[in-house]
Amino acid sequence: MARDDKAQKIEWVSNLMGSSVADINSVSLVMTLSILLWSVLQSRMRLFSPYTPVACLIDFLLSCGAILFATTLYSSSPWLLNMLLLLPAAIVFVTCRTAPFPPSHLRPPAKNGVAKQSPQDRLPFKPFVTHYRASMLIVTCVAILAVDFRVFPRRFAKVENWGTSLMDLGVGSFVFTSGVVSVRAWLKTEATNRPGLWNRLVSSFRHSLPLLVLGVIRLISVKGLDYAEHVTEYGVHWNFFFTLGFLPPFVAFFQSAFDIVPSYAVLSCVLGVLYEIALDNTRLKAYILIGPRTNLLSQNREGIFSFLGYLAIFLAGQSVGSFILPRQQSLRKDASIVDVVKHTTLGKLMFSALIWSTLFYVSISYYGFGLSVSRRLANLPYFLWVTSFNTAQLALCCAIEHLCFPNIYKAASKEEEVQRSKRATSPILFAFNRNGLIIFLVANLLTGLVNLTMPTLRMGDLQSMAILVAYITIIAGFALVLNMLDVSIKL
Template structure:
């Protein structure tokens, strides 16, 4: 009996080793299909992205035809409440795009048209800010109608954002790191904006079914002020000595992001957490609602951009807000087409990212900072830049996957996350997107 126990233990170890190897193999395959594909589209294949997208669509249609040989009609799987899985995939895509862009933007292989605009216009990185605000609001406590006005809890929940904002300000100033003043101002950064939006949303507690109307009123009032001279003030290079003038872009854009957040709360409550009569009716009608809302917001964006004011992320004006909503609803609409494809909808890598969003963000910032401190990113060749990006993304994906497999990122190890947060704060070269992600990490479990 005593001799049999070690043998059973060894058998379990061999079985676990095989399972782990299979997990790593699947994780690597997911990395190649998901992350590497997106990386190539954003860098060396950027000029052929439309052609490659068409090829992928054709391959997908062929796959559907092969998997449905006995059914000539395309039908959706009838899974109730599946919009939550779409939102999960949507947030993961936003995360992947973010950790790709925060490092790729420092290399020459990253097209400049994807970088942030100075005044008017849009780009991939311009949409990143609004995407994270919207991604958080869709699954927020406000959208679930789980909020209550409590000044103490509001201050406690917002204090990490404010602290991170001051830490970033101190560290960037201490090392004389170049900051684009025209983006948020002299002292302001997006952490302060996130904290302000959180405070306003908590103190002015609007029921989710009315938050859309209230958010629209905020946006219309803010746009009215912009068209009556505020836009010239925000876009001018003149700055006074007072704190408001020195941080005018960041302070006044709060109203735009707050309005966007309120719209997202209303959409989340209406589409995800609202009551429906049946699972099939919910799944079918929610899909139709998302598509209709996507078209309406795109039409509204075109009208506002042409007849009211051009889109500006810097001011977060009304056309920018409608663009963010339209673009993200379009992404969710495309993800909904996954029901046409039979089989598993979520990969192992996506599940690992979803369960470790905060760890993914922190590790991406640490690795990005290390790369920027180690090499001159603007002077390396395209091959070297792509190699660095592949190594960076593979390390990130593998570490997060292994951490998820062994459940390393648990409630008992939260102090590691806070330590990493401090480390990322003292690495100033974590690029342009480092502030944008935190809002999507506070939406709770989903």
């Protein structure tokens, strides 16, 4: 890459002002309405069963195309794209009745005439979690390449020091979603049979090693190819793969603290508050923002210290995962609103979103702490912003599932529940969710290839969109092929 192009690209993706939370929410609304339209088409018309090539194309346009256009061509008029998604969903929902699926005969009758049925899973597969996680991954994959084209609004790029942006939210959301699903293994084990600290550390380092290796590979390739990079994002040598790689060992330590404070939410808040106190009452904030880069620590101070904020986000994700992944309790017909909030997944999510949003408002309000969001520091407001947004997004996805597929978890057998869950899940989003980390890696490799071979900042809108459509099509195709081959690559 030419020196002038490199400097121009670094200057272009620098975002000094950020974008409003409402601007970011408009993109998230497109993502939510895409899931709503897919769910309505499936529940009312069975459009994706069977999964024909036409159904696959529509699935791709809703799952990937809508997000791509929301962050590029429709970024200045998101309301138009929202209406294009909302109106068909409303019309189909109102005018069409729920289309029944044919009964599934998954097991032959037993010799005594009674079919043998498996007991229900304590941690069932939940389509709304898959839709949420995969959509967040698609937004991230789109943004990491689109940011290098002028068709992508500059206000969506990562903010230099203070403020909010779409890509700042994407980084934190990636960590949050990892925390949501990581707690599944913890929930599967009984409290009395859980491994000790040493065994947890050994196991966590095994999971961390591939990510740390990827971090080293990315470091060598970026430096060797003279790739455009922001030193103020993570530091001279640090990158996002190192942040992901060091999370499991530290989480293993906090699982010991969980025995004393049995709440991941409280632990995450304690960590976030202590880190913010250190930033505001010591020279740590000045050191991170304007300190000289004289040694290995100071050269990578952004990545090292922001890790504390990302760890708090990961723990907050675990707190949400701990109550949305288990099977929901049955409610009495005369259950009160308090019972609904305490014992239903949707009620808990809505209450949690309210609490996290209130805490975020208090942290940034003039009448509260008056703090500013900083992704570079991963400070307390950033932690609360990411957590409140993702909890609210999960609540919306859960509400859509309740609206369109209310009988998923009322199946008589485990096999029937699995079939209902598959029918309520977008195949493309399922494929993205199944191999999320390897897909993210492939997206990074393709992003590097495009930037090293094409003058992205000099391209017009038509050329840019052609490349971006081809890029997301390749990634979606890769995800679908892995899923069709029944391949799960766990790093």
